[in-house]
Structure formats: structure tokens, C-alpha cells
Amino acid sequence: MSTSALDSAPSLTLDEEREVEQQYEERADHLELAAFSSKTALTTDAEEWIRSLTGSGAKLLVGPRGCGKTHLMRFAFTQCIADPDLPLAVYINLNRYYTLEPLLRRRPEAMSMFYVWVLANVMVGCHESLEALNAQSLDRATDIDALLEFNETELRDLIGAYEKNQPLSAELNEVASRLTIDRVKQLLLRSADALGRRRIVLLLDDAALTLTPEYLSHFFDIYRALKAARIAPKASVYPGTTEYGPNFHAGHEADTIFVWKRVSDQDYLPFMLDIGAKRFPDMSQVPDDIRELLAYCAFGVPRAFMTLVRGYLKNAKRHVTAQSTFNVTIDEFLVDRAREYLTLKDKKPQFSSIVGVGKQLLDKMVEAVYEANQLLLEGTTRQLYIGIDASGVNDKPYVQRMLLLLQEAGMVYAVSGVSHGDRDYVRLLPHLAAVQARRAFAKKGGFSPRFAVDMLSRPDEKHPVRRSMSTLLDSSTLEALCLDLPNCLNCQTKRVEGAKYCFNCGEKLTDESTYDKLMLTRLADVPGLTPWQREKLSSSDTLPQTVGEFIALQDPGTTLRTIHRVGQVRAKTIIDAVQTFLDEYLS
DSSP states (O other): OOOTTOTTSOOOOHHHHHHHHHHHHTSGGGSOGGGTTTSOOOOHHHHHHHHHHHSSSOEEEEOOTTSSHHHHHHHHHHHHHHOTTSOEEEEEEOGGGGGGTTHHHHOTTHHHHHHHHHHHHHHHHHHHHHHHHHHHOSSOOOOHHHHHSSOHHHHHHHHHHHHTTOOOOHHHHHHHHHOOHHHHHHHHHHHHHHHTOSOEEEEEESOOOTTOHHHHHHHHHHHHHHOOSSEEEEEEEOTTTOOOOTTOOHHHHSEEEEOSOOTTSTTHHHHHHHHHHHHOGGGGGSOHHHHHHHHHHTTTOHHHHHHHHHHHHHHHTTOSSHHHHHHHHHHHHHHHHHHHHHTHHHHSGGGHHHHHHHHHHHHHHHHHHHHHHHTTTTSSOBOOOEEEEGGGTTTOHHHHHHHHHHHHTTSEEEEEEEEETTEEEEEEEEOHHHHHHTTTTOOTTOOOHHHHHHHHTSOBOSSOEEEOHHHHSOHHHHHTOOOOOOOOTTTOOOOOTTOSBOTTTOOBOOOOOHHHHHHTSBGGGOTTOOHHHHHHHHHOSSSOSBHHHHHTOSOHHHHHTTSTTOOHHHHHHHHHHHHHHHHHHHO
């Protein structure tokens, strides 16, 4: 990245420029399509996942944030573009669904608008697929607008109007009226026939729609309706908490493909190290044993691995010893993970208390695994699993929801249950970074990443650490678990669980918009900003002070450059931090 056009700002150092570039490339949706072949680790698992994406049949790609769902989908897309024997792939990212969330409280026709928004995004994705195929075709290019009957600019204008809650012009109303599921399916098949492709795969990324369960159930109605003999929808969702609605049965309607790599798999370490080497050029600067231990601490999430490596390299310049560098890196990482998990309180305020108790439960699970491994230091096995007596989980919806929320955030990994005697156990893996921070794989008085890696590479103990929910959390905490329902917005009377109307005033009960609350976040409080940036943003008289006001700016880059010493590159890092905050928070 050149610094020749930085306006009046001082030049960034080489390290600063490299960090900007690497932070940007950690997300698969920032990679150029041409880069995917060289930046994808094709293990046996990955090849099987990609075959599922390019093959027939509806699929659900399941994994937490950062585990590689987008990367796999975009890699599958590039494979389909390059190989005429593969299906016509249409990639659709639904991550801006959150802009439609306020419509649920303001527009009675919000659901029909959502239907049109999804179908418009499918048609834009089809345009992009045909454009990519045209770009590499040696034959006569396809007339895309004639083939698809929809102009791409009009489709994008329609999507933009919905996302900004703007009224539609007569022209856009006419476009919206023609967007039906049957017509979209016909046009997809027409496109495949024109290109000589036998099948179509719809790669529906970021389909968890976590802020809007109302939209989510309807999305899966669309998903089912788009499915056909030659059309195979594939959607990426989160583990645990995706609510499919009453009409969609995940096991029956689609096959589930779990793409979160388990740390106990035999090929886990080669898998993670290969990804890191391809996506993070500076990986080689980290000592081998530390690199391997960081891979374990990433807990099967490639983006987390790259974050840890980047953090280690940054901290190595400030700390003298490898031990202090490693410890600070893990501590910073865990603070970020905990902060991300606790954002569920804001995203899903009805589960606020359950989320808080979930953090306590995670700490207790980590402690149990730590104690078990301290007894194995001189042995030949490791203990990564905790088994919780199923009688304290089954038929207890709040406890079940607590465990599912921990899974969604990637803080625990659920595996198949086990039996011991006459008892059944729910088996979980707590986050290894938290277990490592507790020094579970270290002898007293020394720091040896090699010993920790060797211990983590051992075979598993035959049985998990066995606990009951009542030994992990006290009875008063368990009995107090409940939903945190907001008061009636009209009369402020406490609402009754399950009620649709206020028993006091009779008004229909609605929740405050999570999106609207997020827009009130102070700009200087956005994660990922440097202390210097925070100070400048909070003290500026020329900048809006909230995220909502900032993203409403027509040209935020120009506005940012009114701050002394902020040029194009620094402005871009601030804009990217805000957008990443929105994408991460609202996805």
C-alpha cells in the first residue's frame, strides 16, 4: 500500500502499513477471488466440505464466526467459475440484513419487503456470476440484462432503498413486483442452460440473521421454495442458536455440514498451520513451538489464529521474554473473546442474564479441565472434555439455551454425549485459550511451549471430567435463570413471558430495535481503534459522535481528513474499523 497520497498526514511506518494490510486480509470477504486458490488449505476435511458446496442437495454450513464459512463458499464459487463441469454458482452475502431490522417495528409490509430484498440479492449474485464467466470466456459474451430480464443497477437501487428505509420510485416498485420466487427460479435455470451448466448452487452466506428471528424463519421458507431438482441452496449459519422456524426441519430439509475444526482431530495442527502459512506471510517470524501453541489456542477458528499471530508479533516488540509476550497475547485475545460473547446481551437482551451466567459456567468448566490436566503432567494422555450430567441439562430450557449461546460465540465445542453407568453426560470442550491461560499444560515454575504442545498432542483420556450442573453453579444461580423481558413500551408495565399483548394497557408488545440502539454507540468507542484515534475522534468538532451519524455521511473519508494528521490510509483504517464493528456485531 503506497503512502504517496496521504495528503498532509505523516507517512505510516512499514510495520503500520503491513498491519493494515494483514488485518484487512484476515477476512475472506476482503480477499480478491484470484487469491483463493493460493490461500486455501485443502485438507481432506476441506475438500469434503467444498464437494458438499458444489454438489447436489440442500446444505447448511455450520460453524462460529471466523471458522472459514465465507472462505469455503467463495473458494467453491471460484472453482465453479473455472470448471465448466461444475454447477453455475451464485454467491449471495446476506450480512446487511440488519439494516431491515427497524422495518419490523415501522412498516406493516416489512416481511414482504424482506422477501423482495432476498430475491433481489439472489439476482444481483446471478449478475455477478455471469459477469465473472464473461470475463474469462473466449467466446461471445452473454448479454446478461437480456438473459436475466433485470438490470443490475435497478436491483442494487432497490436493495439500497430497502436498506435505507426510503420510498420506492414507480420504476423500482415495478422491479419489486416482478421479483417472485417462481420467476427467479426460471431465470436461474435459463442462465444455467445458456451456459451449458446442468445444475445451480446458491451459496447463501451469513444466513444466520441472528438479530431478527422473525426474518430468519421466513428466510428458510424462501430457502425451501428455491430448492429444486436442479437448484441446490447452501446456507451458512451459526451452531446452537439458529432458529429455523416451524416449517423448516434442519435434519430433513437439508444436510448439516459442520465446518468448525475440532482441536482433538489428529490432523488439527497441520490444518491450522497450513492455513496460517497461506494467509499470513509473517507467520514464519514466530518460533515453531509458540506458533503451534497459538494454533491450539485458536480453538479451530482460522481468523482467531491469525489474530493471535499478529498480536504475538506486535507484543514481541514491547516485551523482552517469549513468556511475557505469549501471556500478554493470550490475555488480550481472551478479553476480546469475552467482550464478543458478552455482546450477546445487547444483541439478544432477553437472554442477558443467561449470557452472564454462561460466562461463570465457562470459567468453572475451564477450572475443572485445568485440575484434571494437572494430574496428568507426568502421564501419557490429555483431558480436554468435560461431561455434564444430562439430568441437569435435558428438559431445562434456560440451561440448554445457555450452552447453545456459548456454542454460538465459539466458547465451547459440543460433541456427542456419552454414558457412564446409568448416567448420560453432555460432552463439551471449553475454549483452549482459556484453559491454556490457566496454565493447565504447564509444570509449576516454568514456561515451556514445547511441553504444552506435546501434552496437547497426546491421546485423550478415556472418560471426560464428570460434573453435574449443580456442582458447577450454585442452586440459587440456577433457580434464578430466566428471560429478561423488556417492559411494555407503551405503559412500562412488566411483561409476562409468552404474552403478545400487554395485560395492563392492551398494546401489542414489541421490542426496542437493536439496530437503532447500536447506531447510538459513540464513534470513539468502536473496537479496533487506537488510543490516538479514539482521542482525536472524541475531541473533534467536525465529526459526528455516533456510529449512526458517521455511516450516514456521504463521504466519511473526506470528513475524517479534516482531523490533523489523518490522511487517506488512516481514514481508511477508521472506516474499516467501523464497518468491521457493524459486520461482526450484527452478523
